[in-house]
Amino acid sequence: MTEPNREAEMGMSTDLLETPPGSALAEYDGADDLDREIMTINIGPHHPATHGVLRLVVDLEGELVRELRPVIGYVHTGIEKSCEDKSYWKVIPFVERMDYVSYFFQMEAYCGAVERLIDLEIPPRAKYLRTLFLELNRIHSHLVWLGTTALDLGAISMLWYCFRERDKILDLFEMATGQRMHTRYFQVGGVIEDIPLGFEAKCRAFAEEMPIRVGQYQDLLDRNEVFLSRTKGTGIVSRERLLELGVTGPLLRAAGDPWDLRKAFDYLAYPEMDFKIPVGTVGDNYDRYRVRVAEMVESARIVEQCLDALPEGPFIADDRKYVLPPRSELSTSMESLIHHFKLVTEGYRVAPGEVYYSIEGPRGELGCFVLADGSAKPARVHYRDPSFVNLQAFREMAVGGYVADMIASLGMLDPILGGVDR
Amino acid sequence: MPDAPGLELIRGEIDRDHPGAVLATSYDRAQAALIADPAQILDVLDWLKEQPGHRYDFLSSLHAADYLPNQPRFGVHYELINRDRVERIRVKAMLEDATPAGGADLGDHHSPNASGGGAKSGSGPAGHAPGLPEIDSCVELFPTANAQEREVFDFFGIVFRGHPNLTRILLPDDYVGWPQRRDFPVGGEPVTFTYSEQRYD
Numbered sequence: 001m002t003e004p005n006r007e008a009e010m011g012m013s014t015d016l017l018e019t020p021p022g023s024a025l026a027e028y029d030g031a032d033d034l035d036r037e038i039m040t041i042n043i044g045p046h047h048p049a050t051h052g053v054l055r056l057v058v059d060l061e062g063e064l065v066r067e068l069r070p071v072i073g074y075v076h077t078g079i080e081k082s083c084e085d086k087s088y089w090k091v092i093p094f095v096e097r098m099d100y101v102s103y104f105f106q107m108e109a110y111c112g113a114v115e116r117l118i119d120l121e122i123p124p125r126a127k128y129l130r131t132l133f134l135e136l137n138r139i140h141s142h143l144v145w146l147g148t149t150a151l152d153l154g155a156i157s158m159l160w161y162c163f164r165e166r167d168k169i170l171d172l173f174e175m176a177t178g179q180r181m182h183t184r185y186f187q188v189g190g191v192i193e194d195i196p197l198g199f200e201a202k203c204r205a206f207a208e209e210m211p212i213r214v215g216q217y218q219d220l221l222d223r224n225e226v227f228l229s230r231t232k233g234t235g236i237v238s239r240e241r242l243l244e245l246g247v248t249g250p251l252l253r254a255a256g257d258p259w260d261l262r263k264a265f266d267y268l269a270y271p272e273m274d275f276k277i278p279v280g281t282v283g284d285n286y287d288r289y290r291v292r293v294a295e296m297v298e299s300a301r302i303v304e305q306c307l308d309a310l311p312e313g314p315f316i317a318d319d320r321k322y323v324l325p326p327r328s329e330l331s332t333s334m335e336s337l338i339h340h341f342k343l344v345t346e347g348y349r350v351a352p353g354e355v356y357y358s359i360e361g362p363r364g365e366l367g368c369f370v371l372a373d374g375s376a377k378p379a380r381v382h383y384r385d386p387s388f389v390n391l392q393a394f395r396e397m398a399v400g401g402y403v404a405d406m407i408a409s410l411g412m413l414d415p416i417l418g419g420v421d422r
Numbered sequence: 423m424p425d426a427p428g429l430e431l432i433r434g435e436i437d438r439d440h441p442g443a444v445l446a447t448s449y450d451r452a453q454a455a456l457i458a459d460p461a462q463i464l465d466v467l468d469w470l471k472e473q474p475g476h477r478y479d480f481l482s483s484l485h486a487a488d489y490l491p492n493q494p495r496f497g498v499h500y501e502l503i504n505r506d507r508v509e510r511i512r513v514k515a516m517l518e519d520a521t522p523a524g525g526a527d528l529g530d531h532h533s534p535n536a537s538g539g540g541a542k543s544g545s546g547p548a549g550h551a552p553g554l555p556e557i558d559s560c561v562e563l564f565p566t567a568n569a570q571e572r573e574v575f576d577f578f579g580i581v582f583r584g585h586p587n588l589t590r591i592l593l594p595d596d597y598v599g600w601p602q603r604r605d606f607p608v609g610g611e612p613v614t615f616t617y618s619e620q621r622y623d
Contacts, residue, residue, distance in 0.1 A: 072591065072592065073590075073591060073592040076592040080577075081602055081606075081608060082608065084604070084608060085608040116451055116452075117451065243480060244564070244565045244566065245566050246480070246481060246482065246564070246565075246566025246567075247566075248482075259505065264505075264508045265508065353450055354450075354453075354487070355451055355453060356453065356483065356499070356501050356510075356512065358482065365482055367482065369483070371489075379487070379489075379604065380488065380602070382485045382487070384482065384483035384501075388569065388570075388573075389569065389570070391569070392565075392566065392568060392569050421592055
């Protein structure tokens with residue numbers, strides 16, 4: 001470690017560089033030790049490259065990461081506790097705000113769990129609509145990931161391109177639900193409203209355009225020397241170790257394991273969908289990038305299939321004990337008014353029981369555990385958040401590599417700290 | 423999911439190797455659960471993980487729930503997946519609340535016997551107040567449980583014996599109380615605004 005440039009990069013004291021050779025300082029024999037010294041530095045909690053409020057305590061030897069401790073909890077808001085005090089339908093907007101990039105997934109995990117608790121079958125159209133919005137949300141989530149991670153690696157234009165497409169998805173969300181984020185669109189029993197006129201054409205246009213855009217992203221990144229050298233061969237963790245650490249989602253698939261809950265378990269309209277599970281080979285950061293980018297294309301295909309096969313019929317279940325009656329009935333039907341009043345004031349009671357329901361979120365297995373104690377409020381709502389579990393693998397991705405690779409690995413890990421801390 | 427008879431078969435097989443380890447089974451809303459003896463929880467988990475033909479070797483989630491006012495009060499849930507057969511099974515260990523009746527959870531750190539130092543069990547990690555429910559840690563079997571057991575400890579005050587680093591994970595280290603217990607109040611803290619600053623200072 002004798003090149004002066006190297007020392008300048010490491011932010012070492014500049015007098016060493018300015019010292020002319022042969023002077024007393026240059027012969028100071030502690031100079032060699034400076035490289036071997038372990039330096040503990042603190043990254044975050046407020047740092048753009050930590051993708052949220054994540055603090056990393058890193059032991060560095062020169063530029064090599066020797067030990068790493070993620071410190072979390074800075075955005076813990078006690079959502080799970082607050083849910084204890086809300087009736088079942090009021091929990092939905094709360095849980096949406098945990099993982100704030102994949103809000104449809106949070107809603108689906110919760111609504112699906114409650115539907116299993118009360119044994120409520122949702123109509124086919126609702127299944128397809130939910131699948132449609134989940135896949136749009138998956139593309140949205142991956143776009144946020146791609147833009148910010150490429151930004152960490154120095155590719156600033158990716159951010160603009162990705163957020164341009166993301167905005168189109170948010171427009172679609174706004175069109176169908178009235179909100180761009182935190183839409184509260186999924187209800188226990190189905191979805192709150194049918195898609196509006198003109199949505200299908202707009203959504204189809206987006207789904208046709210998206211694979212072309214993904215191709216453009218790949219053109220920008222796949223032959224970019226800087227991007228390749230920073231992602232290829234970095235952050236490798238073996239498939240076996242990832243499984244031990246409970247890692248799921250694109251990280252596991254990048255290591256060559258085609259484990260996808262959409263294929264493995266039967267939920268929503270996924271059994272009727274034709275899509276592939278992209279897998280990687282080595283499990284380095286480049287594979288993680290490739291897997292996610294390929295997933296965007298597959299998601300766009302699912303969106304198209306949902307639109308093609310969208311069944312006619314009701315978009316929410318007809319069980320008035322759990323589902324709000326249509327607004328138009330309130331002025332004519334006493335029954336509906338009573339149901340509406342009961343549902344809005346007290347909510348519905350759920351017989352004692354517990355359900356764990358998990359779906360494939362953009363980051364892996366997103367599970368929701370709901371415990372009912374017979375009252376109108378859930379006794380416990382717990383989320384198995386993929387970011388929280390996947391973060392445990394970060395230490396093994398980063399230790400032994402350079403700081404710069406650590407930042408790349410963190411981006412490719414794609415943790416959402418709102419989901420980690422809940 | 424194994425169906426109800428399949429669950430009974432698994433229970434019978436575990437019973438042959440570890441008599442008494444499975445206390446009961448439950449098959450509710452198409453979800454299969456084994457209710458295990460907390461003292462033998464590692465035997466059950468290890469059997470499910472290693473037994474040829476079963477191999478529930480992926481721990482997808484570990485979480486806890488407070489069943490107050492039922493006794494035993496706490497439930498630690500292990501959601502296991504057999505990835506070959508694509509089956510889920512839940513293992514549940516029910517823990518007695520070790521605090522004396524009427525003892526407030528908020529007072530755990532302040533209770534007079536808190537300085538006694540593990541009067542109930544000497545194997546608990548130092549620094550944890552006695553009177554907390556305890557169960558063996560499964561970090562050796564499933565390394566993924568590390569953060570999740572810390573989370574359960576953080577919110578329920580359930581001590582996992584043998585956990586390498588059982589400290590609070592999401593809440594601040596000096597936090598007092600176990601907020602996800604049902605008898606912990608949901609209410610918030612008074613917010614200090616400039617006009618009310620004096621009152622709360």
